[in-house]
Amino acid sequence: MVDFRFDIRPLFPQPIIKVTSNLLPHTFRGDRRQCLDATSKMTEIIDRLGQLSATSQGLSKPVTTGQRLRMSENQTVYLLADSEAGHNGSVVGLLKVGTKDLYLFDETGQTRKVQQAPSILDFYVHESRQRHGLGKRLFQTMLIEEQWTPVKCSVDRPSDKLLAFLGKHYGLTRSIPQANNFVLFEGFFDDAPSANGHGNAQSPQHTRNGMHITNSPNTQLFGATYLGEDNRRRGSQQQLQAGPNLLQQVTQISPQGRYGARRPTCSMAEIIHAGSSKGGNGGGGNSAESNRIK
Ligand SMILES: CC(=O)SCCNC(=O)CCNC(=O)[C@H](O)C(C)(C)COP(=O)(O)OP(=O)(O)OC[C@H]1O[C@@H](n2cnc3c(N)ncnc32)[C@H](O)[C@@H]1OP(=O)(O)O
Numbered sequence: 005m006v007d008f009r010f011d012i013r014p015l016f017p018q019p020i021i022k023v024t025s026n027l028l029p030h031t032f033r034g035d036r037r038q039c040l041d042a043t044s045k046m047t048e049i050i051d052r053l054g055q056l057s058a059t060s061q062g063l064s065k066p067v068t069t070g071q072r073l074r075m076s077e078n079q080t081v082y083l084l085a086d087s088e089a090g091h092n093g094s095v096v097g098l099l100k101v102g103t104k105d106l107y108l109f110d111e112t113g114q115t116r117k118v119q120q121a122p123s124i125l126d127f128y129v130h131e132s133r134q135r136h137g138l139g140k141r142l143f144q145t146m147l148i149e150e151q152w153t154p155v156k157c158s159v160d161r162p163s164d165k166l167l168a169f170l171g172k173h174y175g176l177t178r179s180i181p182q183a184n185n186f187v188l189f190e191g192f193f194d195d196a197p198s199a200n201g202h203g204n205a206q207s208p209q210h211t212r213n214g215m216h217i218t219n220s221p222n223t224q225l226f227g228a229t230y231l232g233e234d235n236r237r238r239g240s241q242q243q244l245q246a247g248p249n250l251l252q253q254v255t256q257i258s259p260q261g262r263y264g265a266r267r268p269t270c271s272m273a274e275i276i277h278a279g280s281s282k283g284g285n286g287g288g289g290n291s292a293e294s295n296r297i298k
Pocket residue numbers: 057060061124125126127128129130133134135136137138139140141159160161162163164165166168169170172
């Protein structure tokens with residue numbers, strides 16, 4: 005559990021709070037001085053949990069920090085506390101979600117441009133409390149608050165533990181191979197327009213989750229894709245499920261180190277992926293969240 009030098013309980017009138025770019029708990033009410041104090045404490049909490057999450061995943065730097073959240077337009081951090089624990093209460097889990105504009109492959113290997121795709125960006129439950137249902141509790145609260153369904157979530161480079169979690173609790177096991185770092189599961193495109201010419205491919209379709217999905221004319225947009233160690237941790241599963249045609253579209257390059265081979269620059273993808281956060285680190289396979297340099 006994660007303890008702090010201050011009493012966390014006033015920040016957690018309920019076990020799970022959500023925090024957006026103002027760095028205040030969504031339940032918080034106070035004057036200017038109280039807001040400044042709460043913001044500074046919340047930044048410390050998010051930084052600590054973000055760092056622990058990074059360490060637990062073997063990442064060289066955190067995906068989640070107070071500063072990053074402050075700069076974001078469309079990200080939310082959910083925090084789970086145990087107010088009974090320790091002297092001042094403890095924070096035991098963090099889940100960061102947001103929406104991303106992504107180019108994604110559908111089940112048939114067609115590229116789709118997906119705007120505002122629900123995305124799971126960072127998820128952590130303290131080691132001492134894992135496998136006790138707290139992750140499920142946090143995730144369920146997020147689904148209700150965001151009005152998302154699990155199958156419509158893209159997941160930014162999930163760990164083995166998260167893949168196991170999604171399989172166990174939500175039956176998400178059959179992923180759709182992607183050329184970027186996001187993992188999607190079969191069913192993601194189910195209410196999208198078909199990619200084979202039915203429907204109007206040029207006009208965005210608004211799906212139940214608020215996503216806009218359009219058919220992209222160019223399935224070769226990403227060019228060759230490096231499937232490195234990290235992709236391989238989930239890639240073996242994906243490759244088993246992928247049809248041969250789909251696999252031919254995803255060319256493997258031999259790695260030189262973990263991310264030795266860079267993908268060819270794709271200006272179109274960069275334009276799309278650059279614009280979804282104030283800090284310029286939104287978007288696609290190379291989002292800030294995806295820059296998990298191991
Ligand atoms: C996009 C991203 O954030 S990727 C990074 C995801 N985060 C991490 O890998 C950090 C380390 N792991 C964790 O923090 C947690 O294990 C989480 C957040 C993934 C899940 O939280 P938990 O509280 O453990 O989940 P919860 O108790 O609700 O569900 C348990 C299930 O999660 C999966 N799981 C949790 N821990 C493990 C583990 N060590 N090994 C394998 N599967 C695990 C299993 O399916 C498990 O069910 P089981 O115990 O019957 O096998």
